[in-house]
Amino acid sequence: MKGKLLLLLALVFSVPSLSFASVDLVKVDKSKRRMYLMEGNHVVREYRVALGNSPKGHKTQEGDQRTPEGRYYLDFIMEDSQFYRSIHISYPNLRDRTHARRYNLDPGGDIKIHGLKNNETRPANFVQSFDWTDGCIAITNQEMDELLNLVDIGTPIEIYW
Template structure:
């Protein structure tokens, strides 16, 4: 059985999933903001799929600090933080040069500190509830358990493509 996402990807079947865990190499992360999903990809195969929460104003590209938007474009996952206000986080290389130039032309700060992260430290609400709405300031949020899995599967330097 192959599950198609309609844009060239396929999900691993359950039988393939066991084998994928042993040999999968995540070569990129893809985020589809419009459906609140993040995919860990090995070629055209979806290794993992996560339900995500985004910035409070998710539509459109991040323009400036404080706009509560999650950026769109190609970035890199450049370092892991275990000591933030959230349960683990992986930093996204926003802003890139294009983002900085756009912000400068508008006379604003592009912002920064955009990450994939788990729940806020001390948050006792059910992860399923927290993932049911957009609540970040522009980051991408997944559950703590998913964050542990992400850090174990995705290497520093992996590209991330964020699209509407």
């Protein structure tokens, strides 16, 4: 329903309908540094992402600078942080907490998709050309605005190498 209503609004206001896609899944391919916003089997947006300094492998503990792998959910938006807007990823899940407990580790948390650091003065394309987060998924500020317009709270996110 949401997608049809937005498409109708796009037609009425002569706005390209692609900007009002109904995203039902976010995929992150860590090995390619790409995030895909999916509507069914169709990619409606693709972004280059920056990850943590040790991106290969699943996040297992606080401070390992890895982005978790698996299926999670985008569970709430944070407007007040050290980054330009962000949406939280539901890491750690029960499996992550159980694994951490078994090995007496702190699984960490606070994993998000976010824009650039507040007060960043370097060009976004330069900043995004290398991995610089502590395990989050970073996109440009403009892309972050677009993502938050296209993705609803509760949307699943699949992260893989």
